[in-house]
Every structure is written in C-alpha cells, then in structure tokens.
Amino acid sequence: MKIVKVKNLKKYYGKDENLVRALDGINFEVEEGEFVCVIGTSGSGKSTLLHMIGGLDRPTDGNVLINNKEILKLKDDELTIFRRREIGFVFQQFNLIPILNVYENIVLPIELDGNKIDKNHVDLVIKALGLESKIYNLPNNLSGGQQQRVAIARALATKPSIVLADEPTGNLDSKTSQDVMGLLKTMSQRFNQTIIMITHNEEISQMANRVVRIEDGKIISKAVNE
Numbered sequence: 001m002k003i004v005k006v007k008n009l010k011k012y013y014g015k016d017e018n019l020v021r022a023l024d025g026i027n028f029e030v031e032e033g034e035f036v037c038v039i040g041t042s043g044s045g046k047s048t049l050l051h052m053i054g055g056l057d058r059p060t061d062g063n064v065l066i067n068n069k070e071i072l073k074l075k076d077d078e079l080t081i082f083r084r085r086e087i088g089f090v091f092q093q094f095n096l097i098p099i100l101n102v103y104e105n106i107v108l109p110i111e112l113d114g115n116k117i118d119k120n121h122v123d124l125v126i127k128a129l130g131l132e133s134k135i136y137n138l139p140n141n142l143s144g145g146q147q148q149r150v151a152i153a154r155a156l157a158t159k160p161s162i163v164l165a166d167e168p169t170g171n172l173d174s175k176t177s178q179d180v181m182g183l184l185k186t187m188s189q190r191f192n193q194t195i196i197m198i199t200h201n202e203e204i205s206q207m208a209n210r211v212v213r214i215e216d217g218k219i220i221s222k223a224v225n226e
C-alpha cells in the first residue's frame with residue numbers, strides 16, 4: 001500500500017522578484033514500511049517537503065495523502081491530532097526537555113495526547129535503542145548519540161505509522177551516525193514503520209531502501225538502492 005502520496009506539491013515563499021519556489025511540483029509515493037532518503041543540497045527544498053508531508057505547514061498548491069486521507073482538507077485542530085497520532089518527528093536538534101529524565105521525555109507525547117502508556121511497547125523501544133540503563137538520566141548527562149536515540153524512542157513510542165526525520169544525524173560523528181541509521185532501519189522493519197529521512201550526506205543515504213534526489217524544489221531522480 002502507498003502510505004504517502006505527494007501530488008504536484010508546490011510551496012512558494014515571497015512574491016515578485018523575491019519569489020522563492022521552494023517546492024515546484026513534487027510528485028512521489030512511498031510504500032508502507034519503506035525507508036526513503038530525500039537528498040539534496042542546502043536550500044533545495046528538503047525541509048519544506050518534510051514539513052508539508054507532516055502537516056507542519058500548508059503548501060501553495062498540490063496535495064498530500066497519508067493513508068489515503070487528504071491531510072490538507074483537515075482543519076488546524078484536526079491536523080494537530082492527526083499529526084500527533086500518525087507521525088513521529090525526529091529533528092537534527094534533539095529537542096529534549098532538559099528538566100525531564102529520559103523516560104519522561106520518551107512518554108511525553110503519549111501523555112500530551114491523553115493516552116494510556118503501552119508500557120510493553122515503550123519498554124521494547126527503550127531496549128531496542130539500548131537506553132535501559134539511562135532512563136533516569138537527564139538529557140544533559142548523555143552524549144549526542146544517546147540524546148538522538150532518546151529522540152527516536154520518543155518518536156516511536158506513540159507507534160506512528162510514519163517517521164519523518166530531518167537530518168537526524170546532522171549533529172553526530174560518522175560512526176554514531178551509522179549506528180543511529182542502523183537503529184532507525186531496524187526499528188522500521190520491526191514495527192513496519194515508514195521512514196522518510198532527509199539528509200545531504202550521500203553515505204548516510206545509501207542505507208535507505210530508496211533515495212529521492214531533489215534540486216531547486218524538483219525531484220531529479222528516484223534511484224533504488226541495492
């Protein structure tokens with residue numbers, strides 16, 4: 001099943017001589033359980049694309065379907081709920097709450113949504129990411145790679161069908177980046193989650209099932225990795 005369908009997506013900023021075509025007619029689809037990397041140089045439109053797919057911002061034109069639902073037809077409050085339930089976000093900045101310990105950070109989105117914590121699932125995620133011994137630590141006492149693993153655990157704890165990751169390894173050294181990528185891949189296979197990750201790093205992108213290249217707001221190739 002195609003879990004994500006992006007149709008003729010456009011996002012323009014500014015006008016007249018200041019017009020920026022950040023996205024200029026993007027079409028692509030993502031299969032459920034697929035791990036796709038979107039690669040492109042700085043300013044090519046990667047973050048804008050991810051924000052539109054995640055319903056963090058609205059496009060100038062075009063359509064985004066998640067699970068065959070047109071997310072742009074949702075009202076802002078419906079979109080917020082949809083986002084919280086269906087999508088896990090991982091960003092370059094880990095965005096952990098400094099006064100909450102690792103466990104509290106991980107379950108925060110579940111609590112914000114007023115849901116009961118599925119302790120088995122949360123424990124599974126914590127274990128899979130190798131964080132069992134760190135759950136009472138405050139984020140500041142962890143390395144960058146550990147903090148990013150907490151951010152990934154937080155994104156996965158709500159069992160989202162899609163994980164959107166914006167340069168999640170951008171702040172990590174290359175060995176830690178490979179580890180974090182490996183974990184993302186393992187987790188997506190284990191829970192049949194779809195991952196769309198943006199990067200400008202060729203080496204990192206090779207770990208995905210598929211690489212989508214974007215330049216000046218347009219897709220220039222959709223290579224399939226081995």
Ligand SMILES: Nc1ncnc2c1ncn2[C@@H]1O[C@H](COP(=O)(O)OP(=O)(O)OP(=O)(O)O)[C@@H](O)[C@H]1O
Nearest residue numbers: 013014020022040041042043044045046047048049
């Ligand atoms: N809020 C905004 N207002 C005006 N222009 C914007 C805005 N957000 C992005 N842009 C422009 O849209 C284009 C695409 O930006 P975007 O952040 O999507 O690129 P990117 O590929 O993610 O870049 P990077 O790798 O540097 O994060 C750029 O030219 C950027 O300057």
